[in-house]
Amino acid sequence: MRTVRTLAAALLAGAALLAPAAAATAAPSPTPSTGQGTGKDGRAPTEAGTGFRTAALFRPGQKATASAATGDYLYWAFPADTGQRATVRAAVTLPQSATRHGAQTWRLDVYDGLRRRQPCAYGKQSTAAAREAATVELSCTLRTVRSGAEAWSNDPLPGSYYVRLTVAGVHEEDLGLPVRAQVEAAMTETGGAAAVDAALAEPLVPGISGASESQREARAPEGGWSGGWWSDRWLWTAAGGVLAALAGVYGHSLTRGSGRPSRPQA
Known part of the structure; x- marks a missing residue:
């Protein structure tokens, strides 16, 4: 549960990073x-x-x-x-x-x-x-x-x-x-x-x-x-890298959890 909570918080942080870039791309202004x-x-x-x-x-x-x-x-x-x-x-x-x-x-x-x-x-x-x-x-x-x-x-x-x-x-x-x-x-x-x-x-x-x-x-x-040299693609690239890394951590935690031997019942 602690791993899931950590991952959820990280995903929320990544979404917050993506929000300004998405708004700027979706609605260009004069x-x-x-x-x-x-x-x-x-x-x-x-x-x-x-x-x-x-x-x-x-x-x-x-x-x-x-x-x-x-x-x-x-x-x-x-x-x-x-x-x-x-x-x-x-x-x-x-x-x-x-x-x-x-x-x-x-x-x-x-x-x-x-x-x-x-x-x-x-x-x-x-x-x-x-x-x-x-x-x-x-x-x-x-x-x-x-x-x-x-x-x-x-x-x-x-x-x-x-x-x-x-x-x-x-x-x-x-x-x-x-x-x-x-x-x-x-x-x-x-x-x-x-x-x-x-x-x-x-x-x-x-x-x-x-x-x-x-x-x-x-x-x-x-x-x-x-x-x-600058465009908002840098933001998307950085945010995508963060989310990919978090997804890898989450997948690794699931793999370790499924591979643990079950304790014998008394």
Whole structure:
């Protein structure tokens, strides 16, 4: 009975160890953001770049804005780390319908640090707006960022992600009309369910090797790059090892108990 009580207490302790990890894996939640920007004043950018090299940096949770002309290519960039799944949303305020000559189709594309276009797991990546529409909204949810991948694969890896927003279909006479754009990125932590046993030497951030410390911080997530070494799989592995050891002790105690010779009755 003493062995059984000891084993029961140990199993309860192991269950308590597993509970936080199970809760974190079963119910991923959006990563909170303090709204700190990349500029000195901590604000989100109010202009967009015209290419990958001039992309305006913003952090997840911020709303980056820009005034532009219909037909312009607008570029922004944000950091995404291992275990995060990014959802990028964009909204475009269109010119007044009286000044437009037809419908418009807008498109949202997301590229990684190697400028590889990343497919959307789901979302409305391309949207057509009627002539009477005042706004158009788009979204793209990427696959979970992995800590490492094969060189030939197109898996999303930690680093900078570029957002490109432009009109893909428009009446020629509407080119140049003023528009107002807004983009944001929301992160969801997926935990060890998407973890892999690999890690990059450095995140895919162009120019990070020769960048200053302040430039590195501006391009990194608020908590810095994780490096991909940690995931909640460590908790599951440790807890599983503890439970396996306890099961072995319990099995050994049962074997010893069944093998004892019975005492002769007087």
